[in-house]
Structure formats: C-alpha cells, structure tokens
Amino acid sequence: MATEQVSGDLPLSVASTIDRLNREKERLQRRTEQLEDRIRALLVLQEVANTLGAELNLTPLLRRIAVAALRLTGAQVSIVYLVDESSTHLTVQAAETAATALDSGEFSTAALGTASSPGLILEDESSFSGPTVGVGEGVAGYAASSGSLILVNESQADPRFDSGTISIDAHLLGIEPTALLAVPMIFNGAVSGVLEVAHSDHASGFDASSLDLLRTLAAQAATAVENAKLYKRLRRERDRIIQAQEDERKRLGRDLHDGPAQRLAHIVMSLEFAEKLIDSDPAALRKEIAGVREYASTTTREMRNLLFDLRPLVLEAENGGLAVALQHFLERFNTSSGPKLHLVAEYPERLPHNTEVTVFAIMQEAVNNAIKHANASNCWIEVHESEDKLVTTVRDDGSGFDMQRLQDEYETRGSWGLLNMAERASLIEAKLIIASQPSKGTVVSLELVR
Template structure:
C-alpha cells in the first residue's frame, strides 16, 4: 500500500493522469504486442517518468525473458549501459512467476552523494514497480504463447493423425515438432529391438549437410542416454554437459537441447531430439512439456502407420496364396491334362492317326481356354486405372482393356455424364467399382458379351455393368467373405450410394450402382443430390 500511496502523491508526474506504474505496465503490454520503434519510444518515456517519480538519478533495464522480446532501456543518469566497474550503482536481478523465472536485470543510480533515506526508499519502490510491471507483462505474454501453442499442438497432431504411409508420417513428425517449439534443428531416431538407433530422420539440415556429416549417430552421449533410460532431458548448454559425447566434423553448432522418448504402451518406438531454439535463447520447461505432449500423439501415429503397413503386407500374402490356389486348381490342372493328352496322341499318331488328330484338336481347344483364363487373371490383377480424362474416359479405357485381355465383346454407353465435373476421388471410386464388376465377368461369367452403361439420373449417377454369362440362382446369397462384392459394396457406401445385384441362372448378371453427385456450378457453389434408396 505504501508503494501505491507514493505513486498517487506523484500522479502529477504522468501527463495523462495515470500512475507511473500503470503507465509503464500499459507501455510494456503495447510493446510486446507490437515491438515497433514507436512503442519503444513510448515505453522509454514511461520508464523515465517512473524513474523520475521515485526521485532516483537513473536506471538501466535489460530484459531477457522469453517470450518477451529482448529489451534494453536507460533513463536519467544511466541512459547508456553502465560500466561494470562502477560501485556506486545498485544492480538487482528481476524475477517473476513467484521467483521461478528470471526476467532480467535492473541497475539503479540512487545518487548516493545525497544521503537521503527518501531516495533509498525511492530506489526500492522503482525496483519493485518495474519488477511488478515486467512480471505482469511476462505472465500475459506467456499465457498468450501457451494458448497459441495449444492451437499449434492441435494442428500438429491433426496433421500426423490421418497419415498412414510410414515414411511420410515420420518426416511430418520431425517437421511439425521443430515448428512447434521454434527449434532450428529436429530429429527422430527410430530404435530397433536391441535399443539401437536404426533410422534417423532430420529437419532443418540440408541433404548436402547430412552427406558432409556422414553416418547417423550411433546412440552415445545425450542421445544414448535417452535411448537407455527412456526419460526426457532438457539441457541449456550441450557443450557444458559432461554427458555430451561431441560432434562429428562438419556438424552444425548446437547449444540448447531437448530429448523426449516416443512411447507406445510403455515400449519405445523412437526418440525426438531438438536443438537451438530460434532467437538464441534456451529451451524452457514449457517447451519440454509441449514436446512430451506431442510425442504421445507421434507414437500413436507411428504405430498406426506400421499397422497399416503390416495389414498391406498380409493382404499381399493372402492375395498371392489365393492366386496360387486358383492357378493350381484351374489353369495349371488344365495345362497338365493337355500335356497328358498330347503324350497319348504322340503314342497313337501312327497306329490311330484319327484318334491322335482328335486329341490334338481337343488339346488346342483346351489351350485356348487356358489362354483365355490367363488373360482374365491378368485383367483382374492389374490394379492401375489408365490415366484418362474424367469418368467417361476412364470407363472407355477399362472397356478397351477388358476387350483386349478377355476377347469378350463389350459395349460402353454414357449419357449425361460427360459434362459432370466430379471430384477426382469420386471418379476413381466409380472406376474401381466398374473394374471390380468387369473382373467378376472375366473370371466367373463365361460370357460372350458385356455392357457398361453410365447415365445421369435425378438421384445422381447410375452405373450398370451387365453380361450374358452363366449367372447364378436368384436365391443365392453372397456373404462378407466374397471379397469382390464386398469391395464394391464398401466403395458404393463410401460414396453415399447403393448397389443392387440382379442375376438369373444362364441369363447373366447386372450390377447396378447409384451414387449422388456433386456438380460444380461456379466457384464456391455446390449442389448435392442424394440417392433415393
């Protein structure tokens, strides 16, 4: 209360009627929001008024407290930075956040030549007022930075959450965590089952620099400590830490350091390393906590990408096994039977030439059927869709490919869909449904003719793939184990559409798909038409 009363008595020293403390506080806040030359001039004027109001000769302030911008201010007899050898000055370290944060340093000239207790009290009041104003400014800036970082953390975790390619997600993690704490360099070390660094992904170092540095780290020093102990580490100065192992030649200089293990269900999948906070300041415990929070999301993203990779590998193995069974049970057995028939024909060519000729004719017919079956397999195994313009171009490419590989006559009819500007993702899904339907025709229908009809209807787009093959009984049900039909159903559902399969024994099959479409009328305007189920 004594400080406030003193400032109230000196209120006349502030031209706008504010207390000097309030004026300095407002000037600090304005300078932090926009550290321009104008704000610096206004801050200096408020600082000088505070010094003068407390009856001291001069003061010099150094601010060194992230997230506050660096600042040096002088007033009165200490407009310039004072020499360190002056013993008539009073130097005080300013602290905030209940003494936990160093805010800077204040040097005061109390004019010791005048033995006045009031001046000594004025110096104490000035120190206290500046510390209070600086502490409040730092707290506001830190709260703003914390809120900003929470937004950045949310954006960073969202960026890596939906990525399933392992290499892509690893690089994204390194790039995002580097930006999150404003580090110059970041790295992600992936460890193997023995705890050794198996992969080392970096951000902030160019390819040329990496080549000059040479092999990635082996896991000694500070990096190895995190690998072994699986705990976070915050080091203000790497060179001064006795656990530091040193840098290889051509390595960029590094000073402050953060290391955080990436854990999933208690097991380590890697470690995040960050060095050199931008601006030349050391990392803080807030930075460390932010990286730790991000590392938990990073671990989940890495595990998801690895799981997706394993599922893909298992799917490939299962598909290979299925192909092997189909080839063995069908085509290979047929070719083996042809070989036996030709052997018998060779034995009877002289004694029974007519029978041998008949066997050879049947062998030729069987080989032609085997060639047809092999072509059908080729069509079903080619996953790529030929690059064409739009839905109609893609369907035409599919029809040409089907005709070439199966020798089955096929007709394409498209009405009202040429002018539709479908999203590429929707076009590819429709083409994938058509390919799956044609693959079923090639493998199972034994058809001589097939058709593709794509029409624009009020409900959206109607795609029909039909054949004149063997069909199947009307009462037959296909469960989820039928992969081709399941794929088509899932794709149609993903487009918000419906699928209907119509077939009769010896009268062919029709697969009908209806999906809504989004037609772009003008930039920024869309119309969604729902399919009527």
C-alpha cells in the first residue's frame, strides 16, 4: 500500500523507472540464483570427476556414477547401462534412487532380478546377466543407437515415443516416468553405455542445464568405466602371468626330474658299478664306461635344450637372429620319429630383440604342437619378409582339429598353448591366424607390421 502511495505521488516517468528497476532487480535475482545453482552443480561435477578418476574398481564406480547423476539433476531414479560385447543390448549395471543414494558407507552388491533394484551392482560386467534392453528399444536404447541426447518432459505427450516405448524404460526404472533424460556414454567415438534419469512427479521436470550436466557426466563416466575395465584386464593379465610363471616352473621341474635328474642318477649308479668292475671284471669295464659316456652325452643335450628353451642366447648374438634360432631349435628333432621338418627362412633384416624373442616363442609353441599332437608326416616352417611386414607360418599335413570345439573346451583342458600364442602376438601388435579342420592339417600364421 505504501509503495502504491509513493508511486501515486511521483511523476509518471519516475514511477515507470522504479517499476522497471524492480523488474530488473527480480530478473537479476533469478539470474543470480541460476548462476549459484550452476556453480553448485559445477562444484559437484568437479567433485564427481575427482571421485570417478580415483575409482579403479568397476563395481563401486558404476554406483558412484548413478549417484552422481541423481545429485546433478535432482532426479528421482537413475540407471547406468553398459553396452554388451555384441553391441546389441544395454544391460542395467547400477540403479539408484534418492533414498539409496544417501548411503555413504560401503557400497553393497545385490543380485540382479527381472527388473532393476535400488543399489544394485553387477560384480562382473562381462557376464551381462541382468535386465537388458535391445539397442534401439525404449528411450535408453534409442539414445544408444542414435548417439543422441534425449530430453522428455511430458512422456505421455512426446510425439517421438509412444506409450509402449516409454513402458520399456518404466519397467527398468521401477517408476512410471513423467520426465526423463537419456544420454549416451561415448568413448573413442563409440557408444559404450547410457545414463538415464527420471521423475514420476508431474510437477518435476528437466531443463537444458540438466541435460548439459548429464552429458558432461556421461563423458567423464565413459572414460572412467574404460579405465576401470582396463585396470581389471591388467589385474587379470598380472594374475595370468603369475600363474604362467608358476606353471613354467612346474614344467621345468618335471622336465628336470624326468630327464637329466634321472639320467644323472643312472650315471652315478653306472659309475659305482664300473668301480666294482675294476677288480671283478676288467674286460666289461670298457663297455660300461662307453654306456656312461653315452648317457652323459644325452644328458648334456637335454640340459642344453632346456637352457635354450629358457633363454635362446642365439637371439642375442650379433650373427644370430630368428632364422638361426629356428634352425638350432629344429635340430633337436632330426633323429626323432615325428614329422619331417622343412625350414625356409628369408629374413635379411633383424627385428628388435624383444620382438624376435616373442615371435620365436610363438613359432616354437606352434612347432611343438605340430610334433606332439598333429600326427603329421611333414611340417613346414617359413619366415618371409616384405617391405612392410614379416610373415611367419607353421603348417602341417596332420589330423587337424575342430577350432570351435577346442575353444568351447579350452577352460577344462588345462592347456593354454593357443591362448598364450594369441596373447604374445597382441603384445607385439601382430596378427595371429590359426586355421584348422579335421583331417586337413593346421596352419598357424603370424603377420607383424614393420
């Protein structure tokens, strides 16, 4: 009333100026509130970025991402989806509500049911056994297939999505959404997952700022998830290397026990017997010594072969190399009853030492497999060099095998030769191709870009 009185006593131009200033003040206040909200959101985003960057375990990371989505958008529920290995389905990996996000203690895991549950985490992302939606199905699936940012504020009236499409997301969200956001997680140009948040309250919705914040979070999350996956793969590789070293020590122990150790024991016994022959049967002494000499020679060869397998020194010599190492390796089989070995090595320019060692280990494994398992008459070992790549091939005319069946049974076989070859090839960024069919032999080829 006082304001009206003052305005009534003032000239019209002054009253108009005051009204304009009051409107400007209100506009500035709203803008200030918006900026303060934006600053708070950016501070939360910075905190989230620091948290995600420090979290290398995938299980808690996924929940942190879901909780962050809630904090940034003020949504009622959030879901983190990851794309499966076939790139055909999204799988719910973590889901949060405002209530579950309040938990600041240890992140608990929960088994996945037919629909997502608050606080759920997939312990092993490679299993993909939780609730899924096809890429292209539902709002989240559309975001994954199109790579688009999706903002829906009136789910029942949005012309892009019918009620059937919205119901797919509703089943996974656990609510009937009136508003939702779906943003793809993109890493190296490919969609790796989707972040989705939703409201079921008609009075609540999302704006362009919420969409922009979720997009930023999705970019950070995509990188964090890939880092966590890489960390997990590295841990698995570390464990595999440790196990491989242990298996190699056991194999070396068996080889030493069954070969040189047995022969050395036999030599000791023969020498003791020869000592007795000096007085009792000098004529038989010469024959016994000859037998001991033969056993000693055989033991020496076996020890050299074991040392060669452990460290082929010829690869370290200036006049050595891959071709020379292969020749030395194949010489041990000249008197065996296995396949006839044919070596053709056109290898004028040497590779870096570590690369040669790896290529040799792969070819050595392939040759051993052909000799032990192929029942072949011939085995061809070839090394060819072109301008841009080195190609090695181990080929036999043996019984071959069913590749698919072998892969299906691999974990129960207790032998990891083919897997070790593939992993060694990946270490030097080479392409390993194994082709085999029953009764048609086997070809193992390795292509290394120079």
